[in-house]
Amino acid sequence: MTIDSIKNGIVIDHIPAGRSLEIYHYLKLDRVDCSVAILKNVVSEKLGRKDIIKLDEVLDLNYDVLGYLAPDCTVNIIRDGETVEKRHLQLPDRLVGVIACKNPRCITTIEQGLTHIFKLTDRANGIYRCIYCESKA
Amino acid sequence: MNGPRHLIDILDLTPAEIDGLIARACDIIAHPADYAHLCAGKKLATLFFEPSTRTRLSFEAAMYELGGHVIGFSDAANSSSSKGESVSDTVRVVACYADIIAMRHFKEGAPMVAAMKSPVPIINAGDGGHNHPTQTLTDLLTIWREKGRLDRLTVGFCGDLKFGRTVHSLISALSRYPDIRFVLISPEELKVPSYIKDVLKQKNLEYVQTTDLEAVMPELDILYMTRVQRERFFNEEEYLRLKNSYILTPDKLRTAKRDLSILHPLPRVNEIAVTVADDPRACYFRQALNGKFIRMALILKLLEVE
Structure with missing residues (x-):
């Protein structure tokens, strides 16, 4: 093809x-x-x-x-x-408005207009954490 | 122009700043009259979206003993959040009336959101199962006053290490001092979250995980007990199954060091037998008192009152 x-x-x-x-x-x-x-x-x-x-x-x-x-x-x-x-390309340091936090206790679940932001905390293993509650992406 | 200084996570403070707060708290204890009017004309707002007794009262007592005033609410039902107002809007409004805000919220990360919008200092007074930095300062002052040092210690954490925010914050804080060994004692279901273990691994710190409190008792310099908190469980059955996992009794303390210090953030329910309070190694009521002094030191620091 x-x-x-x-x-x-x-x-x-x-x-x-x-x-x-x-x-x-x-x-x-x-x-x-x-x-x-x-x-x-x-x-x-x-x-x-x-x-x-x-x-x-x-x-x-x-x-x-x-x-x-x-x-x-x-x-x-x-x-x-x-x-x-x-x-x-490589893993970006921050993800802004790309994925949503899955932690039901996170403030992102109720705060209006709050952008979901994740930071790369472990590049070797590709781990991102929510900047608000620190839960894994 | 820089914005106000906040305390959201214990790691917002450097070890040198923590040492400074401890020194200030010790000076307050020694010379309370020197501090009685330093916050005259200042107002602390206590925004407690989740019920609390000792944290809120110790903040209020701290501000009163500095000569300041207190406004606020102690239940989300009595606040505008019950009408659907966002955290951001609430703090912007309250900052019009107060010089500093202490916030407890049931959602993790809420004080950080508040700090992003607030023109006055925000103190995280506990956000869900996440962080509780002023309890950590209280714990550090207590360890300092009981042991005379914050290094070279074997520290046991026992009970709910999964949802226990005081545990997470204290582990983070102690991980910056040399020669600390962590002993993590919990049922399988309530082990510390992976992000805390990641911190310990990254820093190459020694830690062991166990389910057996009595086996590790003789090793401990500090035993930090926690309550299994009903409000952290979505499932009542799971709470009932785990709530009696560890109960500290005089019998279990027989093999403990003579200079062990038993800490507990309180309230305790049944995880420490009532009779243990008569043991001089039980520090938790002295710890509660320390909470007021360290919060006084913190309020002075964030308000930049010398």
Whole structure:
């Protein structure tokens, strides 16, 4: 199966197989006007199988979300058919308004308009904790 | 311009600042008359969204003994939160009337949210099962006065180590002093949360977990008892099953060190037999008194009164 190469846009590569729809959802790609291609279970030398997302426009993506969901993915920025930038993502220090605290005792469950914020407390194990109640994400 | 200084987590204070508060509290104990008017004209608001007796009364007594005044409420039902007002709005309003706020809330993180919006100092007087830094200051002052040091101690925590916020805060505070060994005694269901163990592991501190209080009793310099709190359980059956896990009796103290110090944040229900209070090693009523003095020192610090 082939997808046409893009002239200007973004290729999110090396997404762990099966996570592309989750990323599509969290990056709110259902709301963009450009073409979006999702490739699932592509054969990969590095990962065995991987997912890829292609966008035919250079959009301002939320790299914190992407770094949290797929910290080892690669983002290629394409202009005039050439890769002009290659970004290797990592876990962001903070997640603001991305995920919700699951602790029923947390103030976020009742305080109106309070943004859910998590901080990375253990990079080696990818552990985030709510800044208010310190519960694990 | 910097905002006001708050106390949300015991780790907001450096060890040097804690030493300073302990020194100030000891000076207050020695020379109470020197402090009797230092907060004249100042108001403390006690916002207690969850019932409390000793914490609220010790804050109020502390402010009165500094010559200040107290306003506030002691039950969420008597506050605007019962009408659905947010914590942020409540503190913005109360800050119009008070110079400093002590807040207890049943939701974890509520005092932090208050501090993000408040133009006056916020003191966390307990947020759910999370933190209780002024109890920790009380505990540290008590250990200091009983032992003369905050290092080189084997400290046993017994009872509800999962929901016991006083335990979490005191472990965090003591983890910054050298040669502290932690003995964590609880039923399986009430072990300390993983984030507390993460702190101990990251700092390479020695700790053991056990279910057997009597086996570790001879090792302890400090025994910190806690109550299994009904209000922390969603399930009444589980509370009833666990509430009698550990009951400290004179018989269990037979193998304890002669200079053991028994602390308890109070209220105790049945986890310490009434007769233990006659043992000179029982410190919990002296501990309650210390709570007033350290809160006086804290109020002075946050109000920047020299």
